[in-house]
Amino acid sequence: MPLSGNQEWRSELAKLPVPLAVSSDPISMACLKSLIEKGRVSREQGISLFENPSLSSVTSLADMVKKSRYGNNVFFNENLHVNTTNICVLACRFCAFRKGPRHPEAYSLDIDEYLDRIRPLSDSIDEVHTVGGLHPKWDVNDYCKLFSATKEEFPDIHIKALTAVEIKHLSKLSSLSIEETLTRLSDAGLDSLPGGGAEILVDQVRDRICMGKESSQEYLDIHSVAHQIGMPTNCTMLFGTVESIEDRVTHLIRLRQQQDVSKGFQCFVPYPFLPDKTRLPEAQLATGSEIIRVISISRILLDNIPHIKAYRMNIGDKLSSLALTCGADDIDGTVGHEEIMHVAGSSTRLDTSTDQLAALVKSSRSIPVKRNSNYSSFERYSTSNPSYSRVLPQIGMT
Numbered sequence: 107m108p109l110s111g112n113q114e115w116r117s118e119l120a121k122l123p124v125p126l127a128v129s130s131d132p133i134s135m136a137c138l139k140s141l142i143e144k145g146r147v148s149r150e151q152g153i154s155l156f157e158n159p160s161l162s163s164v165t166s167l168a169d170m171v172k173k174s175r176y177g178n179n180v181f182f183n184e185n186l187h188v189n190t191t192n193i194c195v196l197a198c199r200f201c202a203f204r205k206g207p208r209h210p211e212a213y214s215l216d217i218d219e220y221l222d223r224i225r226p227l228s229d230s231i232d233e234v235h236t237v238g239g240l241h242p243k244w245d246v247n248d249y250c251k252l253f254s255a256t257k258e259e260f261p262d263i264h265i266k267a268l269t270a271v272e273i274k275h276l277s278k279l280s281s282l283s284i285e286e287t288l289t290r291l292s293d294a295g296l297d298s299l300p301g302g303g304a305e306i307l308v309d310q311v312r313d314r315i316c317m318g319k320e321s322s323q324e325y326l327d328i329h330s331v332a333h334q335i336g337m338p339t340n341c342t343m344l345f346g347t348v349e350s351i352e353d354r355v356t357h358l359i360r361l362r363q364q365q366d367v368s369k370g371f372q373c374f375v376p377y378p379f380l381p382d383k384t385r386l387p388e389a390q391l392a393t394g395s396e397i398i399r400v401i402s403i404s405r406i407l408l409d410n411i412p413h414i415k416a417y418r419m420n421i422g423d424k425l426s427s428l429a430l431t432c433g434a435d436d437i438d439g440t441v442g443h444e445e446i447m448h449v450a451g452s453s454t455r456l457d458t459s460t461d462q463l464a465a466l467v468k469s470s471r472s473i474p475v476k477r478n479s480n481y482s483s484f485e486r487y488s489t490s491n492p493s494y495s496r497v498l499p500q501i502g503m504t
């Protein structure tokens with residue numbers, strides 16, 4: 107199988123042995139049949155997978171789909187997160203990151219401070235991932251200057267930055283259309299959008315958890331414009347707040363419909379709300395099994411989005427390695443620094459080396475493959491460090 111994956115994955119799926127967990131479960135068998143014969147599962151089947159008492163059948167089916175596309179390969183890149191500012195004019199109810207401008211912990215990085223964050227790692231990363239709050243004064247020109255300066259010093263680093271709501275905010279502040287805003291940012295060096303802020307693409311849910319943010323349709327329209335000008339994007343889902351099963355399926359179907367038209371989503375990144383005692387006390391939360399179920403169903407429903415990511419900054423390394431056997435084929439990279447999930451309560455380590463990340467992938471009996479940001483170049487990762495040549499003690503060695 108090529109490292110880029112198998113375009114004819116549906117016919118490969120038909121050839122794979124069917125695990126007992128799937129063959130003994132009528133719901134999963136019906137979904138497998140639909141994927142092979144019709145190419146996709148229906149909304150009703152998506153709901154039935156969420157309601158299916160047999161989690162093992164859902165995860166096994168997702169693993170089949172993943173394997174039909176990528177075999178045992180799992181992708182990662184070497185990246186760095188830099189958050190430009192935590193000052194935000196909105197106050198989404200789930201957000202632990204934002205601060206008001208006069209808050210003692212409010213900050214805004216200037217261009218030199220931003221470049222200072224990249225400099226120490228510039229030889230070992232190929233992507234900088236940048237999102238932040240909606241700063242009341244920063245407009246398109248400020249971000250163009252930031253991206254131009256970044257490309258001038260680090261021309262080979264891919265800039266993945268700005269969520270849809272940040273694009274909307276910049277277009278309003280600068281009195282530009284979304285297309286003009288994205289084109290100017292692209293000309294200055296922006297390479298792709300990370301996809302954050304989709305939350306749940308159902309406006310009744312958005313009104314309860316992130317009033318004032320872009321609407322569901324605006325999120326999709328902004329990504330559609332990015333795709334039209336040739337800028338790839340990711341897409342996300344924040345679950346475990348106040349949404350229903352139907353809302354989750356609506357979210358996935360809306361992304362699938364958008365992808366049918368604009369085709370520019372590279373990767374889907376589902377992650378649960380990280381709770382504390384103050385934000386969204388009515389949130390339903392998501393257990394480990396629920397997180398794994400959402401990742402699995404994402405793989406089964408999103409037949410036209412190439413990659414599903416285990417976002418270890420949010421779900422942790424242990425659950426991420428399990429997710430790689432339940433439909434996810436991609437895992438967040440070396441990261442180095444991250445604030446949004448860590449302010450919200452994540453305890454995922456930020457000093458993970460590439461060797462350690464590869465060992466985590468191998469622990470799920472997968473093959474680590476280093477990729478670039480837009481999934482156009484791939485390389486099997488092997489380490490020369492004997493400490494990481496095996497991931498578990500051999501029997502009799504402990």
Ligand code: SF4
Pocket residue numbers: 194195196197198201202203204238239240271316319
């Ligand atoms: S989620 Fe984004 S837009 Fe909402 S308050 Fe936080 S930083 Fe602001």
